[in-house]
Amino acid sequence: MRQIARRIAALAAAAALAASLAAPGAQALDTPARAAIVVDLTSGAVLLEKNADEPLPPASMSKLMTLNMVFEALEEGRLTLEDRFPVSEKAWKMGGSKMFVRVGDRIRVADLLMGVTVQSGNDACVVLAEGLAGTEEAFAEQMNRRAAEIGLTDSHFLNATGWPDEGHLMSVRDLARLAERIVTKFPEHYRHFSIREFTWEDITQRNRNPLLDLGLGVDGMKTGHTEAAGYGLTASAERDGRRIVMVVAGLDSVGQRKTEAEKIVGWAFREFRTGVLYAAGQPIVDAQVWVGDAPSVGLAPVSDVVVTTPFAQSDAVSARIVYDGPVPAPIAAGDVIAQLIVEAPEMPPVAYPLAATADVGPGGLLARVEAAARLLLRASASPDGAAE
CATH class of the missing domain: 2.60.410.10 (D-Ala-D-Ala carboxypeptidase, C-terminal domain)
Structure with missing residues (x-):
């Protein structure tokens, strides 16, 4: 042979x-983001990539892996939305973005998921991690094992939140893979990412995704920011049956993140066409x-x-x-x-x-x-x- x-x-x-696709020409796109990727999930085509395989601090975007672990436990029947997890002192003391849980409370998984997807609560992530694995450190080990199994080749987790910790890293390609996994395998849970606000302990917080209300077709995912990571966003959008995932990382400000993300999503739908x-x-x-x-x-x-x-x-x-x-x-x-x-x-x-x-x-x-x-x-x- x-x-x-x-x-x-x-x-x-x-x-x-x-x-059927012929139309005026597509324009190449540049971005000041340190790393970026756009994937058309309908076809699998990569429309844009910049430093896509470089492991970088992901900040809160790594909470997508924490959520993936929870979604898997729910799908496998090891966990239900009505299960309750206790709030430890460690979780209660977490800084940064918070759900504002109180030590000693026992909170439903359904509410904790809202605290993560809408409010980006670091405290909620720790409650979930401790509830599933006993300690956050043990949960991070589980995250790493699962990441290898699902093909995240440039990721390493040290915590459940994305809190700054040397060696806690993800590439934007891995974030795009993870986003695709959540969209396609857990559609009933993915809808939580589009909820505009959530109230807990009489504190109402708006969803931090800056693209949800811009009419772009964006219906999730997750923002991130630390001093080391800069400003980042993982987002997914759908128009006319065509879905994309976009990740940007390492931008300089909230305003630049919103502007760049809006520009990239619009470009992906405007300059490309998908067909059978x-x-x-x-x-x-x-x-x-x-x-x-x-x-x-x-x-x-x-x-x-x-x-x-x-x-x-x-x-x-x-x-x-x-x-x-x-x-x-x-x-x-x-x-x-x-x-x-x-x-x-x-x-x-x-x-x-x-x-x-x-x-x-x-x-x-x-x-x-x-x-x-x-x-x-x-x-x-x-x-x-x-x-x-």
Whole structure:
């Protein structure tokens, strides 16, 4: 077997998609943020990245990992929203943003989640951490183990809050991955991030996300600020069925954070278009079969092939199919035997698995004879008489 990479130029479907997306040109974007990333969750395309893999102090944006741990416990049935956790003296004494819990109280998980998602309460985070793991330190160890399991490769946690601590770090790419996980796996809990205010102990606090009321489609996530981290924001927005996640870190002020985040979200929706190139199950090409009861088998995407392109380069979408071929029989319908690599200018390539559309059984005597004949013809055609 040898690697066969067939480039399919000007695919009919790609051309159709390009025609539907054609519009005035996209403009490149720069940002003063120390690190930034924008991901189109509908297609998986990265629209913008700057120092995306650099581990940085995340401040309160790392509370997304604390919330992920709580959401997982709720989904697994180890925890309920009506469970109550006691408030320790350590939690009560926490500085910074606070829910204003009182030592000795026993607070429902549902209320603690509001205290974190709306009020960014450091005290609420510690109550949750101690309730789940006994101590905040033990909870941080659990966070690190889980982070490795879910693919957060540039993160290390030392506490549940993002409180300044040397070595407590996250990259903006990891924050985007975590945001995507929360949006897609915990939609019933994600809605808490869009709640505008929450009152506890007769103290009403507004949601700290500066983009919620700007009509941008933003419906979560989390702000962050410390002296070491600067001002940051992880946000998710949806328009017309298309969702993005944006993370900025290391900005200089509250005003700059709001301005930059608003600019980036608007740019992501304005300058890019997302569309379906191929539907799941739609055969797009045949793969050669080796010694089977059929000479070829159709290949179709396992899921919709959704492509994001800049408006100006929409007509330059191309694709190539890569597989080790001919593919030996037997083959079962649904077996993944190839990849569709979709490429567009200024965008990283995205790979989609392609599966066989039919069963192909092993060939009989005639198929084996024909395969042997093809090998002999290939050998005789090569300059040195040896098979490739």
